[in-house]
Amino acid sequence: MSKNPLNDLGSSLGDYLREQRQSAKLSLRQLSELAGVSNPYLSQIERGLKRPSAEILQQLAKGLEVSAESLYVKAGILDEDTVTERPRSDVRRAIAEDGQLTARQKATLLDVYESFVGTPAATPKTRRSTTSKAGTKTPQKEK
Amino acid sequence: MSKNPLNDLGSSLGDYLREQRQSAKLSLRQLSELAGVSNPYLSQIERGLKRPSAEILQQLAKGLEVSAESLYVKAGILDEDTVTERPRSDVRRAIAEDGQLTARQKATLLDVYESFVGTPAATPKTRRSTTSKAGTKTPQKEK
DNA sequence: GCATTCTGCTAACTAGAGCAAGCACAATGG
DNA sequence: CCATTGTGCTTGCTCTAGTTAGCAGAATGC
Numbered sequence: 222m223s224k225n226p227l228n229d230l231g232s233s234l235g236d237y238l239r240e241q242r243q244s245a246k247l248s249l250r251q252l253s254e255l256a257g258v259s260n261p262y263l264s265q266i267e268r269g270l271k272r273p274s275a276e277i278l279q280q281l282a283k284g285l286e287v288s289a290e291s292l293y294v295k296a297g298i299l300d301e302d303t304v305t306e307r308p309r310s311d312v313r314r315a316i317a318e319d320g321q322l323t324a325r326q327k328a329t330l331l332d333v334y335e336s337f338v339g340t341p342a343a344t345p346k347t348r349r350s351t352t353s354k355a356g357t358k359t360p361q362k363e364k
Numbered sequence: 365m366s367k368n369p370l371n372d373l374g375s376s377l378g379d380y381l382r383e384q385r386q387s388a389k390l391s392l393r394q395l396s397e398l399a400g401v402s403n404p405y406l407s408q409i410e411r412g413l414k415r416p417s418a419e420i421l422q423q424l425a426k427g428l429e430v431s432a433e434s435l436y437v438k439a440g441i442l443d444e445d446t447v448t449e450r451p452r453s454d455v456r457r458a459i460a461e462d463g464q465l466t467a468r469q470k471a472t473l474l475d476v477y478e479s480f481v482g483t484p485a486a487t488p489k490t491r492r493s494t495t496s497k498a499g500t501k502t503p504q505k506e507k
Numbered sequence: 508g509c510a511t512t513c514t515g516c517t518a519a520c521t522a523g524a525g526c527a528a529g530c531a532c533a534a535t536g537g
Numbered sequence: 538c539c540a541t542t543g544t545g546c547t548t549g550c551t552c553t554a555g556t557t558a559g560c561a562g563a564a565t566g567c
Contacts, residue, residue, distance in 0.1 A: 249515060262555050264516060271554065274524095275418040275441035290442070298418035299433070312465075312473075315458035320434045321481040322455075323387030327429075330455075333476055338464040392545060402526050407546060414524065417554095 232269035234295040239267040241285050256284030272296075375412030377438040382410040384428045399427030415439075 242252050249267075253260035257280050265271040266281075273281070278296055282289040293299035316322065316330050385395050392410075396403035400423050408414040409424075416424070421439060425432035436442035459465065459473050 248513080250513090259556055261516070261518095261557085265555090268516095274554070275436070275439075277555080279441060293418070293442075296418075298422060299436075312455070312458040312462050315455045317429075318431045318434070319455050319481075320431075320437070322477075323480075324384055324429055325387045325389065326480045330473070330476055330480070333473055334465075337466075337469045337473070338462075391543080393543090404527085404546070404548095405525050408525090411546090417524070420525080 234273075234292070234297075235267045235269040237295050238281065238285075238292075241287060242267070245285060247285075252281070252284050256280040377416075377435070377440075378410045378412040380438050381406075381424065381428075381435075384430060385410070388428060390428075395424070395427050399423040 242249075245252075247255070249263055250260045253263045256263070256277075258277055262271065262273075263281075266273050266277075273296070275293065275296075275298060278292040279289045282292050290299055294301045312334055313331065316327050316334070319327065322330065385392070388395075390398070392406055393403045396406045399406070399420075401420055405414065405416075405420075406424075409416050409420075416439070418436065418439075418441060421435040422432045425435050433442060437444050455477050456474060459470050459477070462470065465473065
C-alpha cells in the first residue's frame with residue numbers, strides 16, 4: 222500500500238489530500254485556485270515532495286471544505302487525541318491546558334490541588350503531566 | 365514610503381511566549397535548549413520578527429509545558445472556537461466536578477485560580493460558531 | 508490532419524525560516 | 538581591578554517552502 226518507496230516526507234497527508242480532491246471532483250488547478258496556492262506546489266504536496274506550512278494547510282482545508290484540524294492531524298502538527306478525545310473534566314489536565322495561567326502559576330495551582338488529593342500514587346517517579354504526548358510521531362530530523 | 369521595514373508580525377504570539385518563558389524563570393538559552401531551537405531564533409520569535417512554523421511551536425510548547433494548541437491559536441493557525449468548543453477544559457468546571465475534593469477545598473482552589481486569572485467579570489464567551497464542526501470532519505462534498 | 512484546452516508535472520527562481528558564530532552589556536567573584 | 542559567566546541581540550549564512558513560466562500527453566472539436 223505504501224506507494225512511496227523512499228519518500229521520506231510524510232506521505233499520508235499527500236495521499237489524503239489527493240483523495241479528498243479527487244472525490245470532490247476537482248482538478249489540481251481548480252483546487253489551487255480555490256485555495257489560493259500554486260498548482261505545481263499543490264502537486265508536489267500531494268506527492269509528498271514538499272511539506273506545506275500550517276497556513277497552506279488552512280487554505281487547502283478551506284478549498285476542500287474539510288476541517289483544518291483534520292489536515293493538521295495528518296500533517297503531524299496536531300495530535301489526534303486532542304481533537305477526538307473527550308476526557309472527563311480532570312483538574313490536572315484543565316490546569317495544564319489553561320491558556321491564561323503562566324507556567325509558574327500552573328505549578329502552584331497543581332501543588333495546591335495535590336496537597337488536597339495527593340499525588341498520583343502509582344507513579345514513583347514524578348510523572349510528567351505533559352499536555353500532549355508529543356513523543357508519539359514527531360520525526361524530527363536532526364542534521 | 366512609510367518606512368515600515370520591520371513589520372510587526374503579530375507579536376501577540378511573541379509576547380505570550382516571552383511572558384510564559386519569563387514566568388517559568390527560563391532564560392532564552394535555557395528554553396531554546398529545552399525546545400531544541402536556536403536561541404537567536406527564539407529571540408526573534410519573541411520580538412515578532414520571525415514567524416515560527418507549527419513544528420517549532422510544538423517544540424516550544426513542549427519546552428514551556430503548555431499545550432501546543434494554545435500556541436497555534438496565538439499564532440493564528442487554529443481557531444480559538446475549535447479549541448474552546450471541545451472538551452471544555454475549563455479549570456473552574458474541572459474543580460467543580462472533581463470527585464475527591466471537599467467543598468471547602470474546591471472553594472480554596474478556585475480562589476487561588478481566580479487570584480491568578482481574575483474573576484469572570486462578564487460573560488466569558490458564549491459565542492458558538494454555527495458552522496458544522498460537529499465531529500472531526502464533515503466532508504459533505506458530493507456534487 | 509491540426510488547433511485548442513484540458514490534465515498533471517518539471518525547471519528555475521525568490522523570499523524567508525532557522526541555524527552557528529560572535530557581539531555588547533550586566534552581574535558575579537577572585 | 539580584571540576574568541568569568543550569565544543575559545539578550547546582530548550578523549551572515551544555508552536550506553526549503555512556495556512562486557511563475559513552461560513542458561508533455563490525453564481529450565475535445567474544426
